[in-house]
Amino acid sequence: MQGMKKLGVGAVGLFLSLSARADFTWNFPEPVTPMALDTLHVHNKFMLITAVIFVAVLAIMIYSIVTHRQSKGYKPVADKAPSTAVEIFWTLIPFAILLLIDFVIMGIPAYHSVVMMEDTRDQSTMVIKITGSQWRWQYEYLDGDAKGIKFVSNLATTNGQMHNEEDKGEHYLLEVDNPLVLPVGEKVRILMTASDVLHNWWVPQFGSSRVAVPGFIRETWVQVEKAGVYRGQCKELCGKGHGYMPVVVNAVSKEEFAQWANKKQDEQKAASDVKEMTKDALMVQGKVVYEKNCAVCHQVTGAGLPPAFPALTGSKIATGAIFGSDGKYQKDSHLDRVLNGKGVMPAWKATLNDTEIAAVITYERNALGNTAAVDAIVQPAQVKAARE
């Protein structure tokens, strides 16, 4: 008895602590787009109807179970065959009720939601392109104030937190280095694609979720109506990094958005200016780029995950020659592999800029246990030339 009591108190305590969590909801999280609001209404209505049906049927069953039992001496009644007219009546009535529930009460709102969800173009003022890659999102602004801005959004949670070596932060697994920034109140048309496997861009508070299919463009839209930071995750199994592909959207006012866009455009312009860099500068930046993009497969130590992801430490590619006697980069060299990828190794030329690629190659050749004898340093200008 004492044990039961303790169990009861424990259970109550647990549920209190659950409801006390600000970020956990028992239903869809607070909707912030017209689509999410509509979805929530449809969902609540469905749930209410099905709950009523369930409780009603369960009540009838329980009544029967309690009353019509052998231990109470209840004698079974023979079901009399009804007349055809009665049978037809009792078939048609429930059928009509179900038809009404399925196709009118539920069906009509569902129809309107679908039409609204698929209408990506009416009154949309901005177009962005989202590309899913293993295991990061790439965002590109195709028009408006932010035209030309392009960046990659990576998980920002540290490895130590994932392996329980450090304390987990508030937004564990739901934080990125570069969030997508969107203006509040504008209908944004989203073009969705992927570079390798299927991904699914999902922010629960937006009510939108769309599969990114490599080689195809899919469309969806969002119109965030409240400023804030919204978090979601990739929702289509996309390999080992599937759980580490968060979506973070920062919704800001139109003015803030314009400011952000200006700043980002300037930064991007500055970064694309090719400068001669020292080995130390390349190494410092290269380490950052490596740990953000490469370490997920090749490991922080460069040991790799054979056989899918070979070790970089001591590898022919990371220590062999890059440039031929004509000064051009060779096929299957380190630079070729990073720019164009091969097999499961993705191509990075669209994702990283010249400086980043030069830095990461230099880092890989001079760290991770490697000391390359030839072509130890790659300059951004060489990467730029290789792209042409």
Next chain:
Amino acid sequence: MSTTTVAHHDEHHDHPTGIMRWLTTTNHKDIGTMYLTFSLVMFLVGGSMILGIRAELFKPGLQLMNPEFFNQLIGVHALIMIFAALMPAATGFANWMLPLQIGAPDMALPRLNNWGFWILPPSAILLTLPFTLALFGVGDGALATGWTFYPPLSVQGGIGVDFAIFAVHLLGISSVLGSINIIVTIYNMRAPGMTLMKMPMFAWGWLITAFLLIATIPVLAGAVTMLLTDRHFGTHFFDAAGGGDPIMFQHLFWFFGHPEVYILLLPVWGFIPQILQTFSRKPMYGYKAQVYSLWAIGALAVVVWAHHFFTAGMPVPALLYFMYSTMAISLPLAVLFYCWIRTMWKGSMSFETPMLFTVGWIILFGIGGLTGLVLADVAADAQYHNSYFVVAHFHYTLFAGGIMGIMAGVYYWLPKMTGHMYNEKLGKLHFWLTAISFNVTFIPQFFVGLAGMPRRIPDYALQFAEFNMISTVGAFVLGLSQLLFVYIIISCVKGGQKATDRVWEGAQGLEWTLSSPPPYHSFTEQPVVK
């Protein structure tokens, strides 16, 4: 003809004994026993895999395994549970009970039956071998794509994908062979006087299942073969770069995959009314209505496949069609529920273990069905899709609606099969442990799903921690309770109180006219149904 004379015939027939009896048998009861045993073993294998996963998900962070291994476990767990646990269990019952229920001496094609079974163990080995090979450094483990094999991920995958493709081919062949046998048996071997509309409901459930299998398994075989050639022979069926389309695979896969849900459930819908009428001591209500509903569900099952990938992008008319056709399944299903409950209504019910499982089954499967109805809504599905809400929904249909139904059948027929009564007290304990821990496991998953936790992730945000912890505790109790089930079955096979021929007071059907256990060759003289 009395049942005792039938029993005596047994002694006049020679058949191999010991291990050879099982290796070479073409006897429907022996093959049925092997199917059921195989299914139980694989159920435990698939179950232990998921306990590994639930242990990893007990708290946030990576504790026990890396994400690759996690992905392998989820895919193989599903393939094993569907193809190696649920389907063989239903086939096992078909082998055991169909000839007895329709008054046939055996299945129509006994050698085919033998082959149908012996394909299974090699395919189970193919499914699990990659794990073992990886331990010795060969390959990179089993398929890590989920049971759905979606390309391009599966094109990228290692040798485990090829193993799984061949395993699915073999399992598919086995199912088709079994289906052919069942169709031929039902059409040709019924006792005189047993018209189709007098057949036991279980025979109807299986007949429709068999047609569904024959219609859809070849499509799955085709899809995975195309995948195999994409992987190794340079075709581009599912590769946009070569003119293919990854989403085409999803259409082909779910053209099989959706009917598969009903393939798993229709045999159960067959024997559930039989158990209900037995323990309500009153004939089942609406036999004809149930038969027509089963047909309607079988037909609708093959026209709603695309509701599994609403978010993959489809024209609006296609979305609307798949939404409304999916909702339409609720109509015949509601008829079935009505008939089941009406069978109980004003009966004289008693609650032995099979009845407990059946009543629990109706309630829990009801939750699975109703949550399926809301999933049909395209707009809301954008939210549910690939979240834990879906995981909870399909475990209510496939564990509660499938496995708990199978367990009802096991307890119902175990005395008939073994000739001994099982331990009723332990049986009831098994039911309550299973039903309660099942809900403790899966109710929290509805809530984390709604709140936004995607499925198939090895680690999760902190807001989902408490519910995942509860779910894991539930899963371990659920898993361990099944050891009790194994113990009950083994001790029932070994001995116990002798079962009477009819076993249950209200039992109806030809199988109860034979001795318990039935003679090696059942019905040496054909019964006549009036």
